Amino acid sequence: MEKQQYHFERELERYSSKPLREAIFLIVKNAIIEGKLLPGDRVTEDDLANKCNCSRTPVREALRKLEQEGLLMVKPGIGMEIAPINFELLKQEFEIREVLEAFAVAKACELITEDGIRELEWSTEKMIKTLKTNDFIRGTHLNIEFHQMIYSYSGNYFMKKFTDSLWLSMRISFLSIQGEGTVRPFDSAWYKERTNEHLQLIEAFRERDKEKAVQTIKKHVNENYIHHTTFMEYL
Structure with a gap:
């Protein structure tokens, strides 16, 4: 690499x-x-x-x-x-991410404003544009930004502090993109599916539908876990 x-x-x-x-x-x-x-x-x-x-x-x-x-x-x-990447730590990170992000989206359904929804829409539009240009590094940064905005819309002071420590999955995301052609092909279709889940979350926020938001984020986190553990096999 x-x-x-x-x-x-x-x-x-x-x-x-x-x-x-x-x-x-x-x-x-x-x-x-x-x-x-x-x-x-x-x-x-x-x-x-x-x-x-x-x-x-x-x-x-x-x-x-x-x-x-x-x-x-x-x-x-x-x-x-x-330090090398630790598989067990990655598993633990995704376990706590599922709990934290389910909490964050449920609270955001209560508290998010129309301006907040528009900011999430703009962020997702930018991500969609990166797909068209295959700029997946920029897209990964935008993905991090999208999730950080949801943490802030939860209204919980400690969410950002906790999630700042969850860096391992982000590290693997960047490595998987930069390893394209040398480690394994980067799956742009997978990336598009995750972006569509962002759109589903935005729809749930607009409808104030907590159940839909929580189901969507849990699927989102689980699909990310599968993707990251699969990439780990190539390291």
């Missing part, structure tokens, strides 16, 4: 409003999730400090947090490297 370039200087500008240790944490985390840093890649304090033009202290703090989240691991005699 070909590794994509990641421009730390540009990303530092993006997170310039945040404390440096948090900015470095987010930059490296995004690079791992998006497949710019692959399992087994080495990460050193000196290299990151040079890339970010800073001392090793904020880098050390960022790497410690990444290790706590399971994205990095220390290998004796080798140093720190990007």
Whole structure:
């Protein structure tokens, strides 16, 4: 799988409003999730400090947090490297996602406004356009955005905090897209089916139909689980 370039200087500008240790944490985390840093890649304090033009202290703090989240691991005699993907953790993530997202869509049926529904429609329209251009990386970002909007429409302060920790399935999504042609063909028909489920969710929100929304999101999560576990067989 070909590794994509990641421009730390540009990303530092993006997170310039945040404390440096948090900015470095987010930059490296995004690079791992998006497949710019692959399992087994080495990460050193000196290299990151040079890339970010800073001392090793904020880098050390960022790497410690990444290790706590399971994205990095220390290998004796080798140093720190990007952690492999853990199948059991993936299973656990989808188990909790089904519970959290069923709760989120049920609450959104009660609380979502017409403006909120329109935002979900715009997001889905953009996703449909990415299908036509085969820009699945952009589409994956839009998919994440769609689900994050639903979390916010649930009105629950803790939803976003909990779901920020559910990064493993996103990581596999990006790897599966970037592995096209080298790992296995990316299934655009599958992607289209999941986008149609977004449209069904929007319809359920407009109708304030909790049962339909919960059934749709559970199917959505389950189909994602099957897709991701199938891809794991190719890694």
